Amino acid sequence: MTSAPESGTSAIVVGDLVKTYGEVRALDGISFEVARGEVLGLLGPNGSGKTTTVTLLSTLQRPTSGSARICGHDVVAEAARVRELVSLTGQYASLDEGLTTIENLSVFGRLTGLRGRGLGARIDELIEQFDLGAVRDRRVGALSGGMQRRVDIASALVTRPEILFLDEPTTGLDPRSRASVWDTVAGLRSAGITVLLTTQYLEEADRLADHIVMLNRGSVVAAGTPGQLKQQVGAAVCEVTLAQRDDTARVIGLLDGLELVEAPADGTAAAATVHPRLVVRAPRGMATVSEVITRLQGAQIDVVDIGLRQPSLDEVFLQLTETH
Numbered sequence: 001m002t003s004a005p006e007s008g009t010s011a012i013v014v015g016d017l018v019k020t021y022g023e024v025r026a027l028d029g030i031s032f033e034v035a036r037g038e039v040l041g042l043l044g045p046n047g048s049g050k051t052t053t054v055t056l057l058s059t060l061q062r063p064t065s066g067s068a069r070i071c072g073h074d075v076v077a078e079a080a081r082v083r084e085l086v087s088l089t090g091q092y093a094s095l096d097e098g099l100t101t102i103e104n105l106s107v108f109g110r111l112t113g114l115r116g117r118g119l120g121a122r123i124d125e126l127i128e129q130f131d132l133g134a135v136r137d138r139r140v141g142a143l144s145g146g147m148q149r150r151v152d153i154a155s156a157l158v159t160r161p162e163i164l165f166l167d168e169p170t171t172g173l174d175p176r177s178r179a180s181v182w183d184t185v186a187g188l189r190s191a192g193i194t195v196l197l198t199t200q201y202l203e204e205a206d207r208l209a210d211h212i213v214m215l216n217r218g219s220v221v222a223a224g225t226p227g228q229l230k231q232q233v234g235a236a237v238c239e240v241t242l243a244q245r246d247d248t249a250r251v252i253g254l255l256d257g258l259e260l261v262e263a264p265a266d267g268t269a270a271a272a273t274v275h276p277r278l279v280v281r282a283p284r285g286m287a288t289v290s291e292v293i294t295r296l297q298g299a300q301i302d303v304v305d306i307g308l309r310q311p312s313l314d315e316v317f318l319q320l321t322e323t324h
């Protein structure tokens with residue numbers, strides 16, 4: 001690969017970007033930066049502005065105000081150059097279902113000026129990289145959802161973009177197909193491609209992204225590595241799962257002085273589970289866990305599970321979207 005003259009700059013720099021549709025402020029001044037070669041997870045619920053962000057960055061629409069640069073190039077003033085650097089796969093596959101895998105890849109290649117041997121060689125590379133050999137000559141409409149996504153992502157890479165935008169690549173997929181798309185994204189990362197992935201799934205961002213930007217109603221509500229975001233909600237917790245449902249009230253008494261975060265309330269479904277779960281804050285980490293163990297052992301309470309757990313990104317997200 002030849003190194004571009006702009007190789008010292010960040011892959012994506014977004015500054016105070018605003019997009020309005022009439023009265024709707026789809027993006028209300030967002031800023032973030034993505035380093036080359038990293039996977040950024042743009043995480044947010046429906047309507048939070050994810051697709052709008054991706055369409056502005058890939059020059060499909062113009063921002064109302066603010067700026068965005070791709071490898072140093074302005075998305076408005078240098079839109080043509082930006083289009084050479086980026087590729088987008090939308091929320092819905094852009095493939096022709098009546099064509100085979102290889103025919104779809106050819107269409108994308110021809111659209112971008114590849115012909116003859118160059119095109120053939122590039123397609124062979126992608127078939128290999130995405131492990132599509134077995135479905136090479138099959139109609140895309142007959143493939144599984146996960147396989148279609150793989151062909152879709154491969155198509156977006158025919159032109160060797162520096163940056164790939166994946167807009168909700170796993171929405172609507174079954175768990176197995178989702179896992180296959182996750183592998184694909186991990187492979188893109190290893191190949192050094194900068195990826196901006198939008199998702200509504202916290203687990204997905206947690207697994208795939210080097211950095212996460214959380215959007216809510218067109219604003220950035222948090223940003224950082226998955227670890228940093230989890231720390232933001234505070235200390236870890238100690239989770240105890242009891243062997244006997246009848247011990248619940250006694251255990252709550254035994255945990256007196258510790259901050260109880262979760263306990264089955266009388267009359268709820270949680271109270272009716274065979275093995276009730278109690279959660280206390282663990283500001284002293286393992287020391288808190290061993291304190292809990294000592295108290296429970298002293299009272300001869302049986303547990304099926306006990307452990308230290310970091311807060312999940314779900315908890316971070318709920319906390320942040322409640323207060324904004």
Ligand SMILES: Nc1ncnc2c1ncn2[C@@H]1O[C@H](COP(=O)(O)OP(=O)(O)O)[C@@H](O)[C@H]1O
Nearest residue numbers: 021024026044045046047048049050051052053
């Ligand atoms: N073309 C449009 N015209 C009017 N409103 C739009 C348009 N596109 C998006 N919006 C609105 O902008 C907001 C953000 O939408 P979008 O970026 O699609 O969110 P997401 O992709 O996170 O679900 C939503 O309130 C949506 O209804």
Ligand SMILES: [Mg+2]
Nearest residue numbers: 050051052091
């Ligand atoms: Mg969207």
